[in-house]
Each structure stands twice: as C-alpha cells, then as structure tokens.
Amino acid sequence: MNSGIAGIFTDEHKVVEAARTVRQTFNSVEAISPYPLHGMEDALQIPRSCIPYVTFVGGLVGMFTGLFITIWTSAYDWPINVGGKPYVSLPAFIPIVFELTILFGALSSVVALAWFCRIPKLNPPIIDPDLSSHKFALFIPTSDKSFNAEQAENLLRQVGALEVKKVSEY
Amino acid sequence: MQEQSTESAPENRPEKIERDTNYWLSLEHYAQDPEFLKLGSQEFASSPLKEGEENAIERRDFLKLMGASIALASTGCLRRPVQKVVPYNKQPEEVTLGVPNYYTSSYSDGVESLGLLIKTREGRPIKVEGNPEHPNNKGAVSISAQASILNLYDPDRLNGPRKNLWNEKRTNKDTVTPKWDAMDDEISAQLKKGSVVILSSSISSPSLRSIVSEFSQGFAAKHLVWDAHSNDQLIRARKMCFGAETLPVYQIDKAKLILSIDADFLATFLTPMAFSKQFSKGRREIEKMSRLVSFDSTFSLTGANADLRYRIKPSQQLDVVMAIFSELEKQHKVVVPAALKNTLDEYRNRISQLNMDGKIFAEIAKDLWENRGQSIVMAGGIATQTEFSEGLFCAVNCLNSILGNEGKTILERPAVASSSFADIKALITSMTAGKVKTLILHKVNPIYHLPESFGFAEALKKVDMVVSTADRIDETSQYANYIIPDNHPLEAWGDSESLEGVISLQQPSIRPLYDSRAFALSLMNWGFIAKMGPKRLLAYETYYDYLRNYWKEDVLPKVAKGQNFDDFWAQALQKGFVGSSRATAGKNSAKLEMLSHYKASESVGPELVLYPTVMMGDGSQTNISWLHELPDPVTKITWDNYASVSIAFAKKNSLSEGDVIELDVNGKKLELPTHIQPGLHDEVIAVAVGYGRTKVGRVANNVGRNSYSLVSDQGIFSGQKVTIKKTSRKEKLANPQGNQSMEGRQIVVEATVAEYQKKKSANIHRHHTWSIWPGQEYNGNKWGMSVDLNSCTGCNACVVSCQSENNIPVVGKKYVLEGREMAWIRIDRYYTGTPDNPEVVFQPVMCQQCSNAPCETVCPVLATVHTDDGLNAMVYNRCVGTRYCSNNCPYKVRRFNWFAWNKKIEAPLNMALNPEVTVRIRGVMEKCTFCVQRIKTVKNTARLENRKIKDGEIKTACQVVCPTDAIVFGDMNDPNSAVSALFKDERAYALLEEWHAAPSVRYLSKIRNNGEEKRHSNSEEHV
C-alpha cells in the first residue's frame, strides 16, 4: 500500500468543506469517517457506485437458475404424474424462481461490495483509533500525481486539521 | 424351537424338495427312526402321488438336508400324526419361493362351518380366505375365521402339555411339562377307574364325533355337549312343533319378506356368512328386492340393515309374534282355535304397551300374508334366551307354518340339542358329590362362561383328574391336572359338517408349531393304552388314518358311492369338501293350540339384553389384537364392552357417555361404562358378552368386563330385570369414528324403492366439475373399484382381511383414543332420521385413488405419485413424513406411523406377516393401494402367459372376503369389465365429487324397501 499524509478533524461540516478544497489540488484524496458523511461524495467527486448492475445480473442469473431446475427436473429429467398435473406446472414454479432471483441478487451485491471495498482485509492500518468513533480524517497519498509533502501539510492545516501526521502506510 | 425349524425351512431347503408336499411325512419319518419302515410303507399306501424314482431320490437328499432342523424336532410323543397335504389346484403344485400356495381347509365354530383357502408362503399360513366353491359360504369368510391366523401364532399359546402340581388345597398353580408317555399312562390308568365325563362344545366334525362316541363306549364315559351360546331351545321348539330335533336352514334369497325378532342372522345367528350372501342376493335386483323387518332389543347388525326396524325389549318378543297372529286373525286370514283366541285377547292389551303404532302390525301381517310361502319369520340368538323363549320359538314356528314357509323358505337339518344349563347343574352336583372321577374338557371354558353362583370352580376341585385340551392355561384349565393342548385348526387334520350332506375337510397348512396333540388322537391313544373301546378306535395310529378310514367307510358311501377312494380323497382335498346340501323340507305341521298356554305377562322397568358381537362371539378366541381394535359394526367402539342405553334412559338417569354404572341383576352385580346408543328401547340395557377374560393372554386379559356373570341360574340371558347405580367414575370409550351424522352432506345417498322406480339416480346430486388441465392420459389399465352400498351390510370382514393382507399394525385403546388407528379401510356408520329411533347406513371408505390426487401435489419429496395404471402409489422409503398429504386428503384415508409400531410385533406373530407387503417403519405415511401386490402378481402371470388380464382375475383383499359381493374391482379402461358397467350404473356416484379429485371409486346408492314414498333426503342442504 501507499504512504501519505493525513489530517484529523473533529467537526463533520469542517471536514466536508476541507475535503472540497483539498480535492482541488489533489485528485486522489481519501476521507475517513465513522459514518457516511453528507456531501462527501461530491466533495471528493466520487462516481456513483456500479454495484446495482452487478445486482441486476445476479438477479437474472438467479431467475434463470430457478426456471431451469424446476422445468428440467420435473419435465425432462424425471417426468412423473403428480396429482394429474402437467409436467411443466409453471404457476407452481413461480415462488421458487422468485426466491432464487432475490437470493442471487442479494448475495451478488454483497460479494460486489466486498470486492470494491477490498474487504475482508487483515489488520488494516489505523491512522487514529477514534476515526471509527468521533473523528474524521483527510488523507493525501504519496502516489498522487501532484503530491508534495509540505504543500499537502500546509493545505491540511489551512483547512483546519487539528493535527497532521505522516502515515507510513494506508 | 419348533418354529425355528419351520422358519429355517425356506433357506436350507432346495426348491426341488419343497415341491415334495409330503415333507410332513419325511420329517416325522426321520424323527421316528424305529418306526421308519412302517411309516414309510404307510405313506406310500396313503399317497395320492404316483410312487416314482425321482420322488424317492428327492426324499433322500431331503433327509440329508433336513438333518439340522430335524435335530430340533421334538420327540417323545408315543405316536405323532404323519400325513400328506395336497394343494388346492388340480395337480399337486410346486412350492416355489415367493409364490404363495393355497390349501383348502375349513373352520367351524360348532354351528357354522366355512370352507377356507389358506394362503401359505414358504410353508407358513399367512392369510385365511374363503373357498369360493364351498356351498356353505361361497368364498365369504367370517371375521373370527380370518383372525384365527393370529390365534395360531399367538405368543401366549402353550408350547406343550402341562401338569399342575397341586397342594392338598388344589390352589398351587405351579405347572411342569410332563413326558407324553408317562402322562398318557397315568391318564388311561385313571380312565380305567370309570365314571368319566367328557364336557365339550358341540362338535361339528363327524369323525371326531364318532371317535368320542366310540371312546365313550369304551370307557362307559358320558359325553356332555355344552355351548355358551346354544340353540338347544330353538331345536327343542322345533321338536315340539314338528316332531324332530332339527335346526332351520333359511333360504333367505328365496324370501320376499324377512321378519327377524332379535335374530341377528347377518352377524352371529346360526350361519351368518351363508345368510349374508343370500340376503344380498335377494336384494341385488332392486325391483324385486326383499324386505327385512326387524324387531330389535339391541341395535344389531341385522337391525341396522333392516328396511323397517322397531325397538322392543326382550320381554316383548313374544308379544310381537302374538300381535301378528291376532292381526292375521282380525284380518280373517287364519282361523285360530278357541283356546288360542283368549290368549290372543290378552296379548291385544299388551300390544298397546309396545308403545308402537298398532297399524304396524296390521301392515306386517298383511305383508306376511301376501308373501306367504316366500317369507321368513325368525327368532334366535342369546338375546332371545328369555323366560318366554320356548313360547317365542313355538309361536315363530306356528307362524311360519300357517304362512306355509316351512319347507319352502325354511328347510331343516338334523341337530342334536346340546345340554341345557340344568344338565350342567346336574353335572356340577355330581362333581361336587365326587361322582365324577375323570373330567375331560374340550373347547369349553365353564368357569368363564358360567356365573360364579354355579360353583363350577369348587366342583372341579372335587374331581380326581381333570384333563383339558385348552391351548393355554385359561380360567378353567388352570384347575386341570393335565393340559394337553389341542392342535390349532390350521395345524391339524379334521372335517366338519354343518349343512347336512356337505362335509368339509380340514387339512393342516403348517406342521404343529408346538408340542401339541389332536384331541382325537389323545382319545385314541388312551383307548389304545387301556385296550378299551371298539376295534376301530384302537386300529389306527393317527387321527389322520382314522379320518381317512372314516371317510372311506362312512362318507364315501353317502356322497359318492362306488368311487375309488384315493381319487375321492385327493379330490376332496383339492375341493375342500364333498357332497351337496341335503337340507330337507320340514313337516310344516305346527299345531296352533300349543300356543294357547303361553300366557301374556306384564313386564315393567329396564331389562338386560346380552348379545354377542361379530368380533368376540362367545369370547373363546379373544387373545387377538385385530378383533379388539376392530370397531363394533354399529357402535364403532373398540377395545371394550359397555352398557348401551337409549338417549331417553340416559337423560332420565342423567348418564353421559362413559359414566361407569353398576348393573344389578337379581343380586348379580357388574360395573360397566355407559354408552348412549340411539335406537335402543328406553327400557333396555344391552351388554356385549365375550369380554372380560382374565386368563387368556396379554392382549385380551381384563379388556372389558365378563357379562356372563349376569346370566341367571336358569340360563336366562336376556329379559332379566336390571337396576342401575351410577358411580362417580368415568371411562373413556375408544370410538374411532368422530361424528355419527352426515351433517346433511352428500356422503351416503339413500333412496326408497318408490323413488328408485321413478328415477334410478334418485337423491344423487350431480356436480358440474371442470378443470383448466386436460389431465393425464392412461393408456394401459386404469384400476377402479365400485362399492354397492345397497349390498354392504357393514359386517367388517373386509377390514380384517385388509389388516391381514397389508400387515396393518394394531395400536391399542390408548392410541385409538388419541386418533392414531391405522386401518386402511374403515366402515363409516352414519345414523339418519330421528335420534331416538334412527336408521343406519354403512360406507366402506378406502383410498379413492384420485386421478387428481390432492395428496400427491403437496408432497415435497414425491413420496406419493401416480402410477401409469392409475394407482395412487405410496413410496414408503422416500417418505419423510411431513403429513401434508393427510391434511390435504378429503377422505382422510391416509394413516401415519406415529411410533415404531413394527417393533411391537412379537415372535411368532411375525410369521403371520405377508411377505409381499412392506412392514412400515416409524415416521412414514401409509394407505390403501388397491392391494398393488395382488395386481402385480396377476400382471406378472398374465405377462408370462403373454395374455391380457381377465376381468375379475384380480381380487383385492377386501373384495375377496366380502360376504355380500358389494365390492367390485377391475379395469376402467376395459369397456366390458364389470367395474366399468357399474361405473355407468345410474346409482353410481363419486364421494365428494364436487371437489374434483376424480376418485377411482364409485359408490352405488343405498335403496330402502320400506314402502315409503319419499325418504328424508340427506342431500337437500347440499350445494
């Protein structure tokens, strides 16, 4: 992973403002917060998540799986007279199809989440343990094109970071 | 030990040998080395088989192979029976593993003897069915005969002779197993001392009768015949009226009008199987169907099937007949002698007290007169054993003869009046006086059947030696010095004659399970040892030889003069009987005068009626779980007897179902739970006999109460005054039927003859049903069944047959109460009309094999699916037991194994299981499958002979025993099959048709010939 410089904030509104300004100079800025912050996405110009497409595909797969197992097993692999019903009793298969659609949709989106968030992750770096409680942080990675240590530091101080620390690895 | 050898038979015996049906012979043969040659020569002499080289070889390997199990075979008996069994069909048939063999035999309860087919598998009987060719029962078979198979395998049977070790007080019950020889010596020595009495129930076997009489000659012994339920009064009355001791032989199919006064001829009176057959025959053609009028003091099966049923109390039986007489006289049909006139006048006043509409008698009298010569008036059974019974029977005889029925619809057969209660009293006194040195008890249980006041038990202790042939240490035999268990009918040779002229053979279908010995052989042995008795008694070593010889000398000349005996014998064995009915026309000469001295007498207050049930009979064969779990045909209650009272009576004495009341019959007390029975006379307390055995076995001990204790010292069963005292206790009665009324639903459809004549499908509400699916195709066979509710008498024979065929477990009273009974076919009994005096309809309900089976759709694991021949299959080993199918079954015919019932089957009862039907494990659903195993068997034979299955070739278990042929099974896809004809019958309807499960069972509506125009329809509410 890459190292960089982090600024710690305690005020929800300040950090969003700060993020907006910092973003103008550095484009791969990352914000860390104990809960989702309003306006942080557009402050950091994060694109809309693409997970819905995954969910849609997952759902479709689920649906077709459902249709396949119901129809294939009861009409092709083992056609048998059950209560005088036709082999393909479609109306009776709908619940199965529906449930599988939901199941696949839900699970696929969770898998997608894990993928995009790179979790599960063993002992993730911690800038400050309170970041999961009541503090907020902005992080400028060294990998950023226009990265410049003291410029970054100053900028963070300007926008009101209470404390600025070098982060070896984040 | 014995059973091992029979069990092991299938494995270690090669087919070839199995074919040799004379392995009976060989077995004994080997066991009896010294007599080897003699027996051998005998065997050949008496063999219907052509003696051939291969036969001999077979026997030799056979002996080698059998060595092991021979070692187990018991020895020690002086002489053991050695005989030959010949299968039913023409050629001595090969026994192949997995293929059942049917042997003819017969079953007799003393009065009725039935021709049987014993189904055996690998040499063990597994089912009792009727012999369709036998003139007595034509394939019908009674419940007790079917259940006798469990009696054979009863774990509580004695496995050999027993000797009681007495202390001086004769109370010590220690028993030891004696040596046969020593025992026989001791007994015959004792017999020599004289004053021997043989007390037996009536013996229907001619050969045994002659043995007994020869034995009695030899030892100057007295033979007393005594039955708990005897017809001696009936017989004596016929002697008084017609001059000869006879029993009536009713031709019920020839009668247009049957009037029964407490004669339960469809259940227990004389020969119910034959009667049921004739009865249904006489009603099959509805335009010409007979009418049954019943005056009932219990709610008997006959009453339940009557077109017109009137409730009376026992003391009114005679009044009824007299009422009819006086009506006939009033209508100037008969001229009665002056003497009788006055008597009749007395009865006229009594009629008013019958609290019935007097018109009834006018109509019945009219009806009888119009049908003179083709009507029957009958009375009998223990319900008619009142102080007036002699008068009753004479009156009935007179009525029949003035109507000219005697000789037309009523033939007769010679019968010996068994000894009366007076004779028994005499015997007891002489026993107490020590005048009886030896008492031989055969098929009697006086201590159970006689009220204590007779003091039989005490008297018994005064007898030097008591020998009993009971198959267990029962109430009486516990006081015997020696118990020499008689063979079970299925183990033993014998013959029987009920219809004059028709003599049935009883051939064993299995080697005796235990170390038992035929009663006949015992008598012969004792005679032989004591060197007393006529030559014939001593000449033969085995009862079998005696039997053959008896048939040669006495039977052959009677029925088939001049025929070669060996052919005759083989034929007899194959057919199971010889001869044809020689029931003769009676004299029809009753004198009316005789009636005049039967004066009317006042009777007020509740009276006791004792009645036998189809299950228990006289209680002699009760250690059989099937019989106890079998619901009473009318009350539907299992596992108990009870005091039935009418609704009004219950109200008056504030009794509710199950209240324990104490009956007091002239000082004789008995506590019984109350059952409130619609349609009883308000002054009647009806109690079933045959319950309350105390020493019969683990199944039946202390089930119900022994109501024989209420019989009066004069041997009066019914009509005794009874007072009741309500106790604080309550006992649950296990009634598997939930509700007694049809709640106005179209379940059993009834119509009167009048309605039927207007519209054949009267009262059947047809529904317009349709489906969005075309439904599945059935190109091969499609099995269907039709049940004629007009024939079905609700006798329960099918239920037992199903139980026996399909290994259906018995669950016991506790679980019946919890609604866990397992019967695959049940007979629903509904009351219709007014609660006080309702009519009864019966409906056998089995799985309806619906084409749109609701049970199948809901089974998650496809454990119940449809076969291509239209059966609703049940796959036990796939069933997980969600029980959804049962919930979704509109007919509630599915049964669930709530517990591991199969684990409860105790050896040797497991030998009665049908190997063709899976024994179900715990947690699976089960149900009727139209006896799929029988269908498969026939299908296979048809395929082997590559031909189509003939219509009627497949018979389901319920169908094959049905005494009224109400059940017809066959292929609905075959337009010419009997069943598809019945499906087209206008009386045919499907149960719950509107639910469109499309059942493969059709019911034919019940028709009542009660002269009414319209019957209170049960389906008017129905939409």
Place this chain on the structure above:
Amino acid sequence: MIKRKQLVLGNKTLVDITNDICEPVESIPKKGWITLFLGAKTLMIFYFGIIGYILANGIGLLGVNHPIAWGTMIVTFVFWIGIGHAGTLISAILFLFRQKWRTSVARTAEAMTVFAVMTAGLFPLLHTGRPWLDFWLFPYPNQRGPLWVNFRSPLLWDVFAVSTYATVSIVFWYIGMVPDFATLKDRAKNKIRKIVYGALSLGWRGTARNWSHYEMVYLLLAGLSTPLVLSVHTIVSFDFAVSNLPGWHTTIFPPYFVAGAIFSGFAMVITLMTCVRIGFPKFKDYITIDHMEVMNKIIMTTGLMVGYAYTSEFFIAWYSGNVYERYVFVNRALGTYGWCYWAMVSCNVLLPQIFWFKKARRSLTTMFIISIFVNIGMWFERFVITVTSLHHDFLPSSWGNYAWSFFDGCILFGSFGMFLTLFLGYLRVFPAISIAEIKTVMHVGKDGGHS
C-alpha cells in the same frame, strides 16, 4: 413546517453516542441480565432435551393425530416466522420510506428477526416423521437415478422462501454491523476483543469510497428484502391456502398472514424494547417514547387489518354457499375450539384498540401488557387456522380433536428459551443500536440540525 421530534435526546456528542452504545458490550453484565440469561439458557437446554426425546420416540408424543396431522410444531413455526418479519420490515421498508426514526430500533429488530427465524426454522425440520431425512427436501443431484423434489408442493416453496429469507436477513443484519464492529475493534482494550471484533469488522476502514458503495448496497438489500419479506409469509400462507381444506383454501391468506406477521412482529419489538429500556437506561435517549408510540400506531393499524381479515373470511364463507366452507367457520366460532377463536379475536382486535388513546400509546406498562396479549392472540390465530380447520373436515366420520400432550407445552415454551438466550446474548456481544447510523440522525429535530 412541522417541528420534528428529536430522535436522539440529551444533546449527545459523537463520543457520548459511541460510549453509550458500546457500554453494554464493554461492561461486566449486571445481576438482572445474568439471572435472565441463566433462566433462558436452562429453558433452552430443557427444550433441546425434549426435542431429543421426541426424535428418539416419535412425533406421536405430540398431540398430532388423525385428522389433525399438523399441530403445535407448525403452529409455533408460523408464530415465530411471523415475529421474524418486523425486523426486516423496519430496517428495509421503513428505510426505503426514509423513516429516520427506524434507525435506533432497526438493529435490535433485525436481531430479533434473525433469532425468530432461527427458532422457527427448527420446527419444519423437527415435525417430520423422519427428521434425519429432511435433506431430501433439497433438490440435490443424487445417485438414486433421476430423483428430484416436487416443485409443486408449497412445502418446497417454504424451504426456498425460509432459507432465502434467513440468509438475506442475516447478511443484511451483518452488513449493517460491520462499521460498528470496526468501532468496537478500535476501542478494544484487550487482545482477544481486538482479534474477534477485528475479524468481524472484516477490516472495515470507512473511507468515503467504501461508504458510498456501502450505502448503495444497503439500499439494494433494503430494496430486495422488501419484496422478500412480503413473499415469505405469503408462501407460508400458501402452505394452507394451496391445500383444498375448507378454512385453509382461502385467497385472502397472503395479505392476511403478512398483516398478522407485521402485527405480531411489532408487538414482540415492543415487548423487547420496553425490557431493553429498563435493562440499559442509557438507551432511553435513543429508543425514545416517541419511537414506541409510532410502533404502537402500527400495531393498532395492523390489528385492524387482521380484524378485517377475520370478518371477511366469515363473509366469504357464507357468500360462497359451500356447505363445507360454511360449516368450518361456524365451527370455528362456536365449535369445540370456539374459545381459542374468541381468545384470538379479543387479543388481536379488541385489546389493541386501546391505542386510540395517546396516553395508552405512550404508557410503557400498557404497551408492554398489550404486546404480550397480542403475541398470545397471534399464537392462537395460527392454532385456530391449523387445528380447527383440520379437526372437522369433509367426512364427519373422520372428525376428531387434537390430543394436546405435555410435550406440546414443552415445545411451545421451550422455543422461547432458545429465542431469549440468543437475544440476551446478542445484547451483550453486538452493539444493540447502529452506532454509525444513529450518528447520521443525531441532529434530527434539533435546532440547526438538518433533517
């Protein structure tokens, strides 16, 4: 503009919130909790003992018989499944409707859902004749030639519905907890806690990008759970509605069952929440009386819906003109089990009407008592549907009564042991309120706070 009620009382700072919510997880349990937990645990152990005994001897130990082949197990199954609906409903549907007040109760409601579904899930497995073969209900390729399951059977739909529902609601619940686990990990003093919560938190870091994906997935799951939660009880109702038994074969069942489920679910939430408020006084600021009041309103509404269903059933029975249908409903009200029916009506329809009064809605004792009665009533509802319909069906000859036994009682009460054990454990191991989420709504209703 209407002034919004405060969702979080007592001017909490972010730190306070974190501390308040983490406290039960980080502090040593008090007497009250311990006694409760031990009691529940004992009951659960007894429960499993009884189940073992039934497995060994046969389902016949319960009152099930002919004609009533389904009894306590199925009744109690439907009862718990019903309760298992409020959670997802609150967290999913109310989330979609942007009902901010849901935040503080969602977590616990979801936990309740998961545990209720777990408790319920046991019954269909145990009530079969041969539970060790239950896996046959799953369509798995096997060696027995083509041998599959019957997809036409409502029971199979059940298998799919319930297992899907269990999976999705657990996932939903867990995803919601991930950030809080991170919080707990960061606060953890000792090593084990760090490891355990670290593992549970899946190494969540809470970067802005993660949060945006996270919120999206949460929304998606909510969107998927909504039809799912409705479908589950619909399908449970199919177990009855698809059969042909009068009293079961009814088209109104799906909505009727769903309404009933929400009804009982909320009642259970109220029961639990009143206790939680007593057990953890600090939570009073988060689960305020206003929250309770809103839920009581829902209880009253759904109660009325259920009442409507009861009446319309009777109307339709009469209107259908079908003798069997008519009989069943008359029998339901006046037959052997009439008392169950009236117990049900009074508990579910009459009693909740007290919530028309604001005082009652806001009185903890009242709502607690009512919620208990509602749950009793809802159990009876299922009993009435299952047993009374079965005990008098088509052919009067096969009518019968339920043979209620000692074991039925044990099964019913034992299941509470299992549920409570799980729930009490949860209160001490998981943050009972969503720390991350509550912080987003802490300012709602406050001056200057945006809403």
